[in-house]
Amino acid sequence: MNATLKIYPSKLERDNCETCTATPGQTFEHWLKNNVPSYAPREVPLFSAAVNDAELPPGEWASYIIQPGDQFELVVEAKGPAVIVMAVVAVAAAAAAMYFANQIPDNYNQTTPDGSTIYNPNAQGNQARLMGVVPEIAGRHKVFPDLLNQPRREYIGNDQYLYLMMAVGVGEYAVDPEEIFIGNTPVSRYFGDIDYKLFGPGESVTSHEAHRNVYTSPEVGSSGGQTGLELEGSLSSSGSGFSRTRWSMAGHTLSCYEYDAESGSYLSWPFPYGANEIITISGSASNNGDYRVISKGSVNSATMEKVDGNGDPDAAWTGFTSSQHESITIASSSPSDTSYSGPFFACPANELTDTIWLDFFLPQGLGRLKDNGDFETRSVTIEVDYRAEGSGSWTTITHTFNGASNDQIGFTKKINLSSRMRPEVRAKRTTPGTDDTRVYDKVQWTALKAELDSASRYEGVTTIGVKIRGTNALAGSAENKFNLIATRKLPVYENGSWSAPQPTEDIAPFFAYVIKSVGHIDHQIGLEEMEELHTLWSARGDSFSAVFDNKTTLFEALKKVLAVGYAEPTLDYGQIIPVRDGPRSAFEHMYQPDNMVGELERDIKLFDPDEPDGIEVEYFDPQTWKPATVLCTLPGDLGQAPKKVRAFGITDTTKAWRFGMRQRRIQRYRRTRYSFKTEMDGLNSRYLSYCALADDIPGYSQTGRVLAVSGRLITLDAQLEWGTGTHFLALRKPDGTLSGLYTATPTNSANLIEVDSNLDFTPTLDGSMEPPLYMFGQAERWSHPALITDIKPSGTERVSMTAVNYDERVYADDDGSPG
Known part of the structure; x- marks a missing residue:
């Protein structure tokens, strides 16, 4: 009778356990070593053990002999989530491991927001992307640049200015001045209220004031419904x-x-x-x-x-x-120190500064109203004290405001400190206050800022510095509604060489860039195939415009880039090659019973009344720069239950409709899946190779081997059956490619046929190699046209292959337009 071991994830989880058994006669420690691969004796084990309701101390695990019918209870002890997840008992108790792994709080994701994304209208805005992905812009697209520093406000000449330093994206871009906006209004409409400057990757940004990394203390600011902390004098x-x-x-x-x-x-x-x-x-x-x-x-x-x-x-x-x-x-x-506001730290812990700014605001203006309604001059003096953290003595600076108006006054006081320090700052009003309702002299302390270490350049990233003067025409939303339309500059591969970087929306340049961005070189890109597709895409007007602002993998990114050109990335002998799914006219290879291992299996998907009756494509509208949709249906579709797809990278209604119609036609017309095995022949094909398949089902293709060739007369190894109409013959060349199609006519011999043209290769029939294989049949039934979708070698003797049926109706709307 075996012993039973119940493993609990904790003392509080008595309803959640996994049960194991143990053969009597072995020590408990021996069982642990044999059943828990990562087990090792510890001074303080990660779990406790009890046998037959009595505690089994760790010191006895190596000597206790398991008895028939023993009832063990193993309980994971609370030693911190990280330890519990790694607990050796978890190897034996999968339930416990899974339970505790799911209890670890995901603090990383909670504290590192993704930042703004152009694809979520509710999240569009300028935000910091702390520990996030610097956006990659492909083609021409709108973007809300990410904040590199805290937005900074400063009063100059009684006007408030907003400084923003932002990252446009990785790489180099062309930006039209008329396509830089605040909200939906071009900045050129603000007539001098906005100053900006674009900086290329690695270019010095110190020529623009926005580059300063200025920290704004959260303790100083709006309070009690006021703009800032009111400085109250005696x-x-x-x-x-x-x-x-x-x-x-x-x-x-x-x-x-x-x-x-x-x-x-x-x-x-x-x-x-x-x-x-x-x-x-x-x-x-x-x-x-x-x-x-x-x-x-x-x-x-x-x-x-x-x-x-x-x-x-x-x-x-x-x-x-x-x-x-x-x-x-x-x-x-x-007066006592109770009249001070502060002290407050001007910068975070472990940071030092040598420059601070204090913003003051007089919301009622400054002056005294005379009996005749005019204002007379009034002065208010404030005192600012600072000292290094932990220092006992204060350095005092005073400033006097003068005015004779009820116009609001804003002022920024810049202080160059005597040395780098973490300063404590306090402020007070030394001019006594008054209860006179004719006197307007309230002073509010609205901000305390400190300049931290500032970057002088941003390698590999295009940035923009912006200075905005606050006016009635610019709402406070200017801080997070700055956006622009940028066009990526990339080298283009044409005529066998790369051009200088240029603004481009083409698919191929960004495809190559993505591959090179992870460290690959030209030799690892199928440049010949890419250039051929680039010519086709350019002629068709296919383009890719998108923003990558979240983490992804290399191949996932390449799939998105190529999808708009109806292509996919493939790996072929160390190269990443783009392969396009398009109309075909020439077969590449043939696979028939003579070079298959086993049978050709067919899986036909029948029509299901619950399957989608259309495609609803979501794309990005370049007029509104918001998501839009277009419905794609075939004759007979009601479009009431469409499948929803996202055309990432498409910013054109017609292109989105074509993309959706391609998807819909694939749904409708690609419904047969083939699977078969070969010896090593299957390695001749690539992904989406256009091949002719055959099986031995009567009424379809007739297959076999060629016995002799004399000019246009070909002797086959079997007697052929002829039907009505045109008949075709296809041959397999020594390299595995398909030769033909040849139109065949009968002769007076059942296994001898005549073709309409000379063969395009010389067959070898002397026994030194396998003779040519053939496929023969009526024009519509001589083969199963197919596109290879998967090739899986198994050792050096077998290759498993899958394919889908080829149907030219899939491509019927590639150049069409929505009705």
Whole structure:
């Protein structure tokens, strides 16, 4: 009786286990080594073991002899997802391994977005492609360039400018200035509001300000419905002589009131100073002096203590000389740091900078409204302090704003630091605030930026630097709606040589580029076949225009490139060769019972009422640069349940319709699949070779070997059966290619026929090699025309082959137009 082992993925997963058996008489460790290939003894095993409900310590695994009927429980212990996935028990317990592998969080994909893609209208926009693929543009296509740096805004002359540094794509491009847009509007329509410059691969980008890699601190910016952090200065009385302000002093309490002329009464007014702040009172001889705010008792009052010139308490002071509604002047002499906004770090951890920018915004303008409605000049001074991270001392810089208008003011303060550092920055307003509704002087700190190490060039990538002046004509969406239409520049292979790079939408140049981009050279490309197809594609107007903006493989990319030209990539003796599926007139090889191993098998797909009744092709419309569709149907199709296909690389309605009609006709007319085996003969053919197939079914082709040739008279090894109409004869040459077709006529001998022309080769019939094979029959039934779709060698003796029936109706719409 065997022992039973139940393997659990965890102690909490008791309903999920895999069961194994073990032969008694062997040690438990011996069973592990024989059944778990990667098992090795560990000081702390990755799983625990129990036998017959009793723990089996790891130290006893090598000595415990498995008994008949033993019940083992092996449980994977929690030691981290990476360890669990590699656990040796998982080799024996596939269920456990699969379960835990699926629980590993895919943090990489979650933290590395794909960025914008032109093919998703909801995602179109300028975005960063962190750890993503730099787009490859083929032909002529619209693209939303990817951000290389954070978008940066700066005030110059009270105008706000937006700087964008973006990657157009890998390689070199031609761009028409009239095909550079913000949204759908050409930038040329903005009359000087936009400055841009294209940079070729590897070209220095330092001539454009947008190249700077500027980090914008997230702590400084919009807050509480405002554009930035408001810098609030200490509140002062308004007007000359503070005629509207009265104070009440009693004991150690100072209270603040404002006289309301309309009601003739005194109203409470918020006390403007905070705890520990030292203020100076003047205008009352008995109470003049310096005082410290002990605490704020209520909104309009505070408890005070008198201090001397050193800020120490005045022990002789017993309290204010009582006074009600006395006119005084009061000012803060040493405000506390609570009036600062910040400090904030200007750049991330482990980064250093020597240049910072601070943006300030005055949303109401700056000035004081006079009684006659005019504005008089007002000034506001701010203070900016910075220091290196961990430093104790601050460097202070001040700036004063002056204005006499309610027009908004924006200003960028650039500061060159004394050395490279990770700076802490704080700011405050030193000009006291006011409650006067006629005074417009609010100051907001809207941005803190730091220049990090900036790239001076981008090898292999075309980039563009953009500077946009913010106006009413440019909405905020300009930051992510910059787009352009670019045409790829590539060398073209013609007349046996490569040209200089030129703008092109042709298929062949990009096909060759994709192969070379992974390190292959000309010798690994079927240049002869490519050039032949290039001539055909160019004559037909077939082109490829697309954007590769996601990861793919070499062959998947080549399949997409060639598909628009009805071709596919194939590997042939170390070369990547494009093979086009097009109309054929000359057979390449023949395969019949004499050079097949076994029988020719046919699989005919019957018509299914549930199969698609049309093709709906999605392509990219070059007018809207959005996906569009065209329906492709054959006579009798209702188009109610079409198959949906994507014509990647096609940007023309007619071309998309032709692409779809080719697919629809393949569905309709290619319904027979052939499979057969040969010896080594099958290696003569290539993918999509046009071949003649035959079997021994009566009424179709008659096959055999040639016995003799005399001029146009050919003796065959069997008596032929003749029907009505024209009959053809095809012969197999020594190299495996097909000779013919020859029109055959009977003679007075049943195995002797006459052909209409001399043979195009000299048969060898002396026994030194296999004699020519033949296929014979009526014009419509002498062979099964087929296209080879798969060739699989098996050792050095067998080749398995598959093919589909050839039907010229497949190509009927290749030059047509939608009705």
